[in-house]
Amino acid sequence: MKITENTEKWRKVSYKSVKIHDPFWSNYRSMVRDEVIPYQWEAINDRVEGASPSHALQNYRIAAGEAEGAFYGYIFQDSDVTKWLEAVAYSLHADPNAELEKLADETIDLLGKAQQPDGYLNTYFTIQKQDQRWTNERDNHETYCAGHLIEAAVAYFETTGKRRLLDIACKLADHIDSVFGEEQGKLRGYPGHQEIELALMKLYSATGQERYLKLCQFFIDERGQEPHYFKLEAEKRAEKRGRESLLREGYYSLYKNNYEYNQAHLPVREQLVATGHAVRAVYMYTAMADLAGATNDTALLESCKRLWENVTQKQMYLTGGIGSNHDGEAFSFDYDLPSDTAYTETCASIGLIFWAQSMLHLEPDSKYADVIERALYNGTISGMGLDGKSFFYVNPLEVWPAACKRPDKRHVKPSRQKWFGCACCPPNLARLIASLGSYIYSQNEHTVYVHQYIGSETTLKVAGQNVSLSQQANFPWEETVDINVTPEREEAFTIAVRIPDWCDDAAIKVNGQAIAPDSLQFHKGYAAITRIWHTGDQIALKFPMAIKRLYAHPEVRANAGKVALQRGPVVYCLEEADNGAALSHISLPEQARLAAHFKPDLLGGIVVIEGQALRSELSDSSPRLYESRKRSEQSFTFRAIPYYAWANRGEGEMAVWVRES
Amino acid sequence: MKITENTEKWRKVSYKSVKIHDPFWSNYRSMVRDEVIPYQWEAINDRVEGASPSHALQNYRIAAGEAEGAFYGYIFQDSDVTKWLEAVAYSLHADPNAELEKLADETIDLLGKAQQPDGYLNTYFTIQKQDQRWTNERDNHETYCAGHLIEAAVAYFETTGKRRLLDIACKLADHIDSVFGEEQGKLRGYPGHQEIELALMKLYSATGQERYLKLCQFFIDERGQEPHYFKLEAEKRAEKRGRESLLREGYYSLYKNNYEYNQAHLPVREQLVATGHAVRAVYMYTAMADLAGATNDTALLESCKRLWENVTQKQMYLTGGIGSNHDGEAFSFDYDLPSDTAYTETCASIGLIFWAQSMLHLEPDSKYADVIERALYNGTISGMGLDGKSFFYVNPLEVWPAACKRPDKRHVKPSRQKWFGCACCPPNLARLIASLGSYIYSQNEHTVYVHQYIGSETTLKVAGQNVSLSQQANFPWEETVDINVTPEREEAFTIAVRIPDWCDDAAIKVNGQAIAPDSLQFHKGYAAITRIWHTGDQIALKFPMAIKRLYAHPEVRANAGKVALQRGPVVYCLEEADNGAALSHISLPEQARLAAHFKPDLLGGIVVIEGQALRSELSDSSPRLYESRKRSEQSFTFRAIPYYAWANRGEGEMAVWVRES
Structure with a gap:
């Protein structure tokens, strides 16, 4: 069995080959350059006032x-x-x-x-x-x-x-x-x-x-085998260091006998569902995919694909967040995706992107690039404030600030933190954003894949020559993307553009003309344009960004009766700053007309979604905890903002999933 | 200021004066006699097979x-x-x-x-x-x-x-x-x-x-004073036992510096809201009320009343359960009443009854007796299976068995347990049920209060003579209660009957006749019938048990958009056994017609509530986690059963609060 349907290997395109000039991402990249990296330097030098060294x-x-x-x-x-x-x-x-x-x-x-x-x-x-x-x-x-x-x-x-x-x-x-x-x-x-x-x-x-490949392979293959190494190792320590020391260690070592936590409960090929600490898991799955590709290990690739389906179709939040359990920063069980206690560590979403990227380079299937896009515009950058100086480690989909003092929600922070004792998320975001160029394209000898719509320039070796691609885009706000193609000489090759999963009526033109059917093929979420390319050719893409009402699979009990809004790749949320408190009392009528507007001065420039919603009457003379009178509902104009931009206007409630009426 | 509006003290009526012959409660009392007490004897003698000694x-x-x-x-x-x-x-x-x-x-x-x-x-x-x-x-x-x-x-x-x-x-x-x-x-x-x-x-x-009163008073008054006794005591232990021992103790002693846990963070008179371990709290509030009554301490009584309002109007579940936090088995903050992570220990509901009883004996106000009734028919007996041999420590209002393996829901058990390592709830239930006779009446010199409608006989000293009262009732299923009054001689005195908070159109007759307005007075939830009573007089009460749709205060975010059903004093729930799985996908239309039926063969004989509800289509060909298609809804006949009777038909989902459509 072949790893890809093409005998050629898909080649990554290094961040080094890509120059980004994208309105949305350039801003993030500047924040990383001007805020995160310098701040982190000060931090590791113990020069941040007020922070513990x-x-x-x-x-x-x-x-x-x-x-x-x-x-x-x-x-x-x-x-x-x-x-x-x-x-x-x-x-x-x-x-x-x-x-x-x-x-x-x-x-x-x-x-x-x-x-x-x-x-x-x-x-x-x-x-x-x-x-x-x-x-x-x-x-x-x-x-x-x-x-x-x-x-x-x-x-x-x-x-x-x-x-x-x-x-x-x-x-x-x-x-x-x-x-x-x-x-x-x-x-x-x-x-x-x-x-x-x-x-x-x-x-x-x-x-x-x-x-180095062999050592990686050893680590992957040895994992979870019996007799269990972690157990043998612990027994050895006990001999060497005595019972008392082992007992003391017991206090500090979480999950010491729960090998699921480290995905070491079974050999990796026998692991059918994602379990344990989410960051550990996706870092490992990334290596498994890379190794499967490098060694043509089809059994390992099948494991990766099985785990991919489990994670993305049963254990992933709408935001691309993964790991719903606080305890162990871990995956839970299928369809257990509560919004308010979600852990969804920023680093786990970043790791999901790494894994998706490795899968994508084994087999161009838009499902991988779609998840990269979902995580990029939602569950990863939600971890950084618009000032580039404040961060979330945990990215819940619903927050009631008062409830964050509950013992079982203490991990949920209602406002962004300056830095962390365990400072993994900010630098992880920094490296993701700084290396963004590597996620836009991949290629083989005769085909260029365009995975992400991010304004950029690149020159790739295709069909034996240098081909320059210049992409103009203003994602996630605008629907059109132009790609200018400049080959050294006229030559036939393929440019395959991803049709995003959120888009129903994509339009593709080359030089202003619809493409002849025989030069356009759709395969695994990509539209492949095969033709003789000339200098000055322009691909004009239009991905209509209708406001989508999304529903979760019925097994996701937490979202029953609820709807979420998405426009383009951006998942929306309601914030108290726009809609008042007690967001749970807002419902969105099924037939409500929704409109999207770009607000240049709001939260760095965002598209908001507005429309009529209903809200139960909140204040009245009755303080009774339970009563048989139903409170009346009133219509009001709600506003939803991109999820990633929440918690930039002080502390307040937030909700991605809203009741539908 | 007087403690009660009457210069007379309200007298408790001992369980010794009351003989119970009530269909509902006699069954529970037999279970306590025949199952719980013998089992507990075996347990404390280490003779229960399979249980740890x-x-x-x-x-x-x-x-x-x-x-x-x-x-x-x-x-x-x-x-x-x-x-x-x-x-x-x-x-x-x-x-x-x-x-x-x-x-x-x-x-x-x-x-x-x-x-x-x-x-x-x-x-x-x-x-x-x-x-x-x-x-x-x-x-x-x-x-x-x-x-x-x-x-x-x-x-x-x-x-x-x-x-x-x-x-x-x-x-x-x-x-x-x-x-x-x-x-x-x-x-x-x-x-x-x-x-x-x-x-x-x-x-x-x-x-x-x-x-003994003085010692109680000392404990109550000293609590929470500075310098803090628990701190002084800990310092003394450190001197005496050394640092290492204190450190070790630290591991075992929860909340060691969180005096809110023991309600010792402030002097009791300064405590404005209920906090900390719920059982500790209500046991203390009970003593505070008793002490306030015995010493005419009006300031202490005011504290009790303030805490009562906080607990019952801001921190109590519909079932009479209290203590919504697992961590610390504790109160949370106002209106924080999640159904699925509720702790609501059986013992805490029992303690709430003790406290309500003490409050009721200071001042006959039906709000206290209403809470006793609510806890009796719901959140206390829910702690015991219909076999008298299996128990719940934790009484949540919503259970998804699969989710009970989540670390933050491990305290929620989807099926009743045989006994407990920490066996506080079963014996506490046993003493409550065995002493039930003390909750039915109270009196002073010229008035008898009827607080609970439980079939029973009693003879009380009223107006200088023995008056026998015989109560025939079949609560919580039937609406009528008859009370036969037999005084030794014809004499004027008052019998005050509670109008339950769930009843809108109570009808009261004496000897088949409506009562003359001048001999009937309504005060704090009681209808007081003052007349010259004769041998053979009969009070006929009718408390229509309409099915009530109940809504929570809007600040209870967990219940937004949801409705609960109650009939008479009984709170209802949906169980998977009657309604299939994924209960969260069921919604109850606002206009649905609901009907109550007595089912003699179901769960020991219960009134069920049935009607038409909607359920989202569950199974279909799409395994997608998120999609824009809304699943269709179908009408079906749902059945609700009394909350106390849940978890007697194997493991399954349960929900008290249901979405309203």
Whole structure:
């Protein structure tokens, strides 16, 4: 069986080949460049007033012998530095900045000094637990931190061509390769927090060294096998460190015997539904897809596809958020998607994009690109305020601020936070947005796929020549997209454009003319235009953005009787700022006429949806808790705003799903 | 200011004066006698197969020197024995049983042997922590166990006239009085789990010894004062037991610095809203009301009234359940009443009845008796299966069994449990049901109040003579109640009957005739019939039980757009057994005709409510998680059953609040 229906491999198009000039995204990219990356630098240098110190760089200095002191922070504190480096790498491509590059180079030098002669690099263990290296993969995040270092190294190498960090990464990966594996004397372990697997695939891709692919494959294949490594490892620790220490560890180690949490309850090929910690899961699924593609492992690909259907058709919020359980930041069970207790970590949505991207490069099917689009315009950027300085870790679909003090909703924050003790989401958003160029196109020898409609320029090698594509778009607000095609010479090849899942009546013209039926084919959500392309050819796309009323599958009990609004790729919500409090008392008549308007001065410029809704009378003379009189309803003009833009006007209620009447 | 509007005190009518012959309640009382009390005896004797041992009686034997071994069980394990004794006491009155009384007497002897020479009686500390007596009131439940012993002692004395347990209780109470108080050398502490306060008021009532009232008053008044006793006590323990032991204790002691949990965050008179652990709260409010009545403390009574309004108008479920938070088994904030995560412990509803009863005896106002009725027919007996052998600790208003594995809903059980590790609810239900006779009437010199409509006989001293009342009722199913009045001689006095809050058109006749307006007065929910009563007079009451559609206050966001059904005092629910799964997809049209039918063979004989409802189409070919097509709705005949009777036909969904269309 072939992995794709085409014998050719689909090639990724690097962020390096794409220059973005999109009104919507350029703004986000500026925020990352001007706010997030500088703020994060201050944070890892312990210079943010009022914030508890990160100590992340100081840990490296101590490990490098340049400073005295003890380790401070989470066991995965190192990764705050490498995530910053990765975001810097992408950003430097779009916006060269000698000063920033100098800071990065100096930081990389420091990492090099902290690396041990055997290649090991993790400040927590180097500073204070030398003898406990590789004794607790389940909890210790050693490979997780290594993975983030490797990802940063590959990105920094790709942007700058500098090998210093890549060399550090290879030395570290080689060390890990000497520790883990099937061979006699090596540990048959695998990560407690998956991340290095996808990083190793990137390192393999950047270096061509097959041992990195093999190590990834070992980690993927070994996972969940019996006898269970995490159990064996725990038994070994008990011998070595005594019962008391193990007991103490018990308090800190969540889920220590719940291997579903780490997706290690079964071999990955036997996992039928997504379970456990959502970020761990999607990072692993990403690596599985990459590995399946690189090795033509069809069984592994089938696992990926099965898990994809489970996640996106049974466990995904309308916003592209995943992981509905706070406890364990985890997937729940099929169709269990409550709006108000949703965890839906920003990082999990970002990881879903990584996975979708890997799937898309195995097989161009618009279902993958549709999910990327859904997550991009909704559940990921909802994690960052419009000021670029405030963040959500948790992205619920319904908030009643007063209820956030309930013990079972304490994870839901009604207003964005400055930064986090566990600062994973802001830098993850930074790297996603800074690397956005890599999500727009993919290609093979004779076909260019246009997956996302984002204003940009690129030049790709197609049909043996350079073809320049210039895309003009104003998504998610405007319906039209123009793509100018400039081949070096007249030649036949295919440009396949995605028809978004939200669009019913897409119109495609080339040079102002409808396309001849024999040169247009529809396949898996793409319209493939095959013709001889000339310089100056223009594809004009129109994707009507009707306001859609969406309903959830009936098994989603939380949304019974409710409707959500979407226009184009944007999911909408009602906010207290526009509609008053007690949003649950608003209902949207099934026949209500809805209109979309662009409001340039509202929330950075957004399209709002307005119309007539009903609201129960709220204030009256009766304070009775229960009564047989039904309160009257009044018509009023409601306003819905894009979900991603909520919580930028002070604290208040928010709801994506609204009762329908 | 007077406590009541009448200079006379309202007198309780003891369960001893009332003989119950009510179809509905006699069945429950038989279950308590034939199932609960015998089962509980087996349990405390460690003879229940498959259940983890209780060890409760064995602890007493060890403390008494009659057996060897270590203490086993919860720190409050002793109270399982005294709760059994209390239930036995009430039951022996209704159903004398020499064998059972002998077991009780032998148990009481054992308790006497376990009591220490100074009066102290708590097996945990006697067996293994002699030196730690009275060092941690916040957590240790010493006064809680003493309270349950005192309550049992008063009940056993009242039923049997035997003083042995009462003497043990007095000796224990005297010991506690020597430990706690304002005087130099005594501890200025108070209970971490309130219970002894209401028990001391009963002991005061039974013995006339004012020192028990004073001790109760000290506990109530001292609570929440600064410097905070729980804090001082913790500091003292640290000195005595060292830092390590205090740290270890930290793991086991929930809420150790959250004094709201124990209602000790403020002096009780300054507490404006109900907060913290619900059972602790209502036990304390009960004692506060009793104390306010006994001491004419109008400020304390005002506190009780303020808290009453808060609980019943802002924090009570339609079923009479209270305590919406699982974490801490606690009150939440005003109007936060989610159906699916509700904790609503059976014991909390029982405690609410205790409190309402105390309020009612200070001032006859039907709002108190209405809440007693609501809790009796709904949120308390829902805690016991129709077999008398299976129990709910938690009484949610909506259950989706699959969701009970969610970490934030693990407290919700979809099917009744055999017994509990912490076995507080079954014996608490047993004592409530066995003492039901005390809730029907109260009186003063010239007036008899009829609070509950429960078939029964009583003879009361009114207007200087014995008046017999015979009540025939078949609540909650039938609308008519007859009360035959038999005075010794013709005399003028008043019989005041409660008009239930659910009844709009009550009809009252005496001897078949409407009553002359000048002999009927309405006051605070009671119709007071003042006339010269003759032997053979009959009051015929008719309380039409229309099916009521009830709506929650708009601030209760969880119930927006939803309706609940009630008929008479009974709250209804939909069950999967009658209506299929996915109950959230059912809606009840506003104009639907509803009909009530008695089904003698269903669930022990119940009135069901039936009518036409709508249900969204569930199964179809589309597996899509979100789509713009709205599924069609079909009409079907739904059936609602009494809430208390749910979960007696296997595991399935249940919902009290249903969408209205």
